[in-house]
Amino acid sequence: VTTTSDMIRAVVTQRPGDSTLMEWTTAPVPVAGPRDCVVEVEACGVCMHDVIVRQGWRKMVSVEFPVILGHEVIGHVVEVGDEVRDFRVGDRVVTVQRESVCGECRDCRSGRESSCRRQVFLGDVGLNGGYADRVRIHAGSLVKVSEDVPLETAVAACVFGTNLNALRDVAKLTVGETVLFTGAGGGVAIHGVQLAARMGARVIGATSSPAKKDAILAAGADEVIVTQRGEDFSAAVLEATGGSGVDVVVENVGAATFPFAQKTAARHGRIVLIGEVAPKLIEFDLLNFRDRDLTLLSALSTNRNQLEDVVRMCERGLLEPIIARRLPMSEAARAHEYMESADPAGRMLLVRQD
Ligand SMILES: [Zn+2]
Ligand SMILES: [Zn+2]
16 A cells, blocks of 8 residues: 555445455545644554444444544654644554543543543544554543553553453452452453452452463463353352452453352442443342342443553553554454454554554
8 A cells, every 4th residue: 555645544444344344545644623633553452342343233323434443542643733732742642442522511521531422432433543554533532651661552441441440430449359350361351350450459250261261360360260151150259259259240241141240249249341242131130139239330431531540550560461463554354353253362453554
């Protein structure tokens, strides 16, 4: 692909469908509006969100094709709008998933900008996303990051920010408590294991993938319980906790594991949902739930404050993104195929093309 001064290289997806529709081609150069920065992309994470958008079966309301996917960007600011106060050309930054939020609504003003009704999700709408040489983004959706952190820090918002939201801000996890992650080898969950261990919790991982056991332990789990897919793991979790159960369950899988996960919660335990992407119904034992005074919660992605906090932890070497595979940007379709077929332990990263 060759470019001219008014074009960038990008992976453009013309319409929903399989990964062969993702074409390495050119797109117009993004131009900063008054409150935007343009970022030259060093690397962009590949998120299940991107795969779902590309497949076209979810989020059609907020998606506009043709689209450049990708919202997990690390790069350098190359252009700054007239009204931007906090960034200068040359700053290294990571993105917080959204191209923009309004900053004015009740959700934005209460730290819940991931619920902003006027938000534009980066990489959901039109030819402006992270699978490209450059991307335009509202300055309010950027966090500065040190030149010393690795490219992998691109994925910090989704993998660490979401878990910080779930563990610290939603579940109110405290030092010394016990946390269970279901689907613990998944791309987001394995980073939750790492963060929870850093937060001083005892961490138990449940997985149906024996091949991921070592990776989950390496991420910081104290114990890993391996069961068959669809098998009840609650007895093993209760045994590991002397019968008392876990204080916090981070439910990454959803309907398939929730009935078992609920049984592992200690009295007064908190269950946080962060995984489910498919509409499914489950049976729910209300009496048992109330008898044990459980709380059911949900963590909706992440906000900029949470991203700032985890980026600072990355800079101190306390958190380290786990990357299954790096590919050049032009091979984004291969990354999607790998996500759909191989279920990697860790994230996929697309790196700027030479
Ligand atoms: Zn993501
Ligand atoms: Zn808003």
